[in-house]
Amino acid sequence: MESAPVIDVVNLSKAFGPKVVLSNVNLQVNEGESLVVMGGSGTGKTVLLRNIMGLLTPDAGHVAVDGKIIQQLGREELFETRKKIGMCFQMAALFDSMSVEENVGFALTRHTSMTPGEILNRVDECLEMVGLKGSNKLRPSELSGGMKRRVGFARAIALKPKILLFDEPTTGLDPVMTDVIGRIILGLKLELGVTSITVTHDLKSAFEIADRIALIFRGECIACETPEAFRVNPHPVVQQFLRGDADGPFLQDPPPPRREPRETSRSTFDPLQSV
Ligand SMILES: Nc1ncnc2c1ncn2[C@@H]1O[C@H](COP(=O)(O)OP(=O)(O)OP(=O)(O)O)[C@@H](O)[C@H]1O
Numbered sequence: 001m002e003s004a005p006v007i008d009v010v011n012l013s014k015a016f017g018p019k020v021v022l023s024n025v026n027l028q029v030n031e032g033e034s035l036v037v038m039g040g041s042g043t044g045k046t047v048l049l050r051n052i053m054g055l056l057t058p059d060a061g062h063v064a065v066d067g068k069i070i071q072q073l074g075r076e077e078l079f080e081t082r083k084k085i086g087m088c089f090q091m092a093a094l095f096d097s098m099s100v101e102e103n104v105g106f107a108l109t110r111h112t113s114m115t116p117g118e119i120l121n122r123v124d125e126c127l128e129m130v131g132l133k134g135s136n137k138l139r140p141s142e143l144s145g146g147m148k149r150r151v152g153f154a155r156a157i158a159l160k161p162k163i164l165l166f167d168e169p170t171t172g173l174d175p176v177m178t179d180v181i182g183r184i185i186l187g188l189k190l191e192l193g194v195t196s197i198t199v200t201h202d203l204k205s206a207f208e209i210a211d212r213i214a215l216i217f218r219g220e221c222i223a224c225e226t227p228e229a230f231r232v233n234p235h236p237v238v239q240q241f242l243r244g245d246a247d248g249p250f251l252q253d254p255p256p257p258r259r260e261p262r263e264t265s266r267s268t269f270d271p272l273q274s275v
């Protein structure tokens with residue numbers, strides 16, 4: 001018998017005011033699997049991750065993580081579930097008042113009984129993985145955009161969570177560092193059996209790290225399949241996306257909005273609630 005998916009997105013719909021962002025999306029990620037989610041800018045990829053984290057509430061459908069329906073959890077249970085999830089936010093979302101070391105080690109200090117020495121070792125290990133060895137004492141204001149991203153990545157993996165959600169972890173990074181991050185994601189999957197969803201626009205890393213690739217178009221998941229199947233999917237939007245050119249249905253005007261206003265955002269700005 002097949003085990004239940006670690007992340008189960010069921011008929012998920014989400015609108016902001018009249019704007020339908022996600023419409024009846026279904027996605028399952030099994031234990032140890034790496035799902036890559038792609039799609040044009042503004043198609044709802046970040047909104048999808050925020051629903052999985054319980055930072056947004058669906059208008060319809062639900063998300064279950066490890067069999068627990070996120071939107072039905074009380075505060076404590078939600079917090080416990082989020083501890084299993086490391087999230088690498090699109091905008092790094094570092095604490096400006098803390099050093100790199102404190103940012104990366106924050107969850108370790110707060111949520112484990114590790115000694116300061118053990119925490120420092122783990123922080124150093126994570127910083128070395130992302131090519132930032134020795135930058136412990138820098139402040140976020142002293143970092144470039146790409147460095148901030150890498151610190152955010154190091155923070156997401158510090159606790160060795162069983163589930164990782166990466167929101168464009170390589171945007172703004174040079175090709176070499178993009179490859180480094182891709183290899184770390186692959187390593188986490190192979191060595192630790194981490195279950196992950198990675199949102200990326202980078203086709204090369206997508207094909208390297210994905211067990212399956214999903215494509216979101218106009219709020220709907222129009223493909224979710226192995227990289228090999230995705231590559232030859234005849235859907236014109238998939239093919240245009242793969243070609244990366246401007247000719248095709250991808251850029252055509254979306255249909256008119258269908259829904260009434262409803263804003264259901266929960267607390268959205270405390271990244272540390274995610275670990
Ligand atoms: N809290 C919010 N309130 C209102 N609208 C929102 C909110 N969050 C997202 N949206 C809207 O939902 C749509 C999808 O946003 P989302 O951030 O998920 O896009 P995305 O696919 O991640 O795009 P990108 O690739 O540019 O990061 C956008 O039109 C955005 O303006």
Ligand SMILES: [Mg+2]
Pocket residue numbers: 045046047090167
């Ligand atoms: Mg986004």
